[in-house]
Amino acid sequence: MKIMEKPIEPKAEDCCNSGCNPCIFDIYQKQLLLYNKYLECGETDDTSPQENGLSQLKYTVFTVVENKTICDLHQLITFKKKTENNNKVWWKPGDHFLFKFCGAETACTRAYTPVKVEKGENDSDFSVIVKQYDNGLVSSSLCGLKVGDSTYWRGPYGHYNLKPNLYEKIVMIAQGTGIAPFITIIEHILKDEDDNTKLLLLYCTECDKSILFREKLYAFKSFWNFKYEIFLSRLNEFNLKYQEPISKHKLSTEYLSDLKLSAGKNQFLLCGSQMFTACYENYLKNILGIDKKNIVLF
């Protein structure tokens, strides 16, 4: 019989204060109910996330196996579980993990989106792409990690449920590292030959050097159901690949309205800073008349 461990109550510092849904405290309450049920009838829920190599309720130690600069703004950091066991680390498309920062004077938690480890590094568990903010407490600490350093993670958390063929089209609007959850969603849909959902990615970033997953997106172009456009906010000269859809201007609301996206069978996913998502959410809802149930914020 499967044994269920008593869930550990999160501390206030374990919450990343980003308004996640569900929050780690909701997950704790849910696990506590399951645990009480287990104590009463000796049964445990087989779908419990405890089978994952990463836990939602306590921190797991991961060692840094690589910390690679991908441009002036971003680092790609790859992690491997410190203590080997048979449980693989898994997450649903769109999920995020929580990283615990322990400074000399303060401890806190921040959310980061896992991405699959690149080929050739299969021995590792997950990577994150981190944007370094000026004076960013946790991002600076992550970017400064060295190979062999120990880090503390919990997860996965997320509210997005991907169902094949539920929508005619999924439109994703991303800013910067906000592309990370969408890459996993796109890969998941394109891998499923029976999923006919059309995908449109509108990806906003600063300049050509800060474009994440550039090669991958270009390769996805060969799928009949995937289209994308990259919008750059800073103008500079650079070489485009053959028919590479990069616009040297910001994504405008007029561009969105010209797409003539009807409310009915389309879903809209937004990921970026609060200001960015609020701007496009308002436009979709108030100008294009998209129902709020068809809009998902990450």
Ligand SMILES: Cc1cc2nc3c(=O)[nH]c(=O)nc-3n(C[C@H](O)[C@H](O)[C@H](O)COP(=O)(O)OP(=O)(O)OC[C@H]3O[C@@H](n4cnc5c(N)ncnc54)[C@H](O)[C@@H]3O)c2cc1C
């Ligand atoms: C669900 C989720 C997933 C996330 N995934 C990723 C990810 O994969 N990669 C990643 O790099 N970040 C991601 N983030 C953002 C991340 O959690 C931190 O907020 C970010 O790293 C900044 O933390 P910090 O401690 O370095 O900055 P802080 O010390 O909190 O802030 C320092 C300065 O940076 C500014 N700042 C902080 N965050 C932002 C922001 N998002 N946009 C604009 N300015 C900001 C602040 O206003 C402040 O001036 C995610 C956030 C959420 C909620």
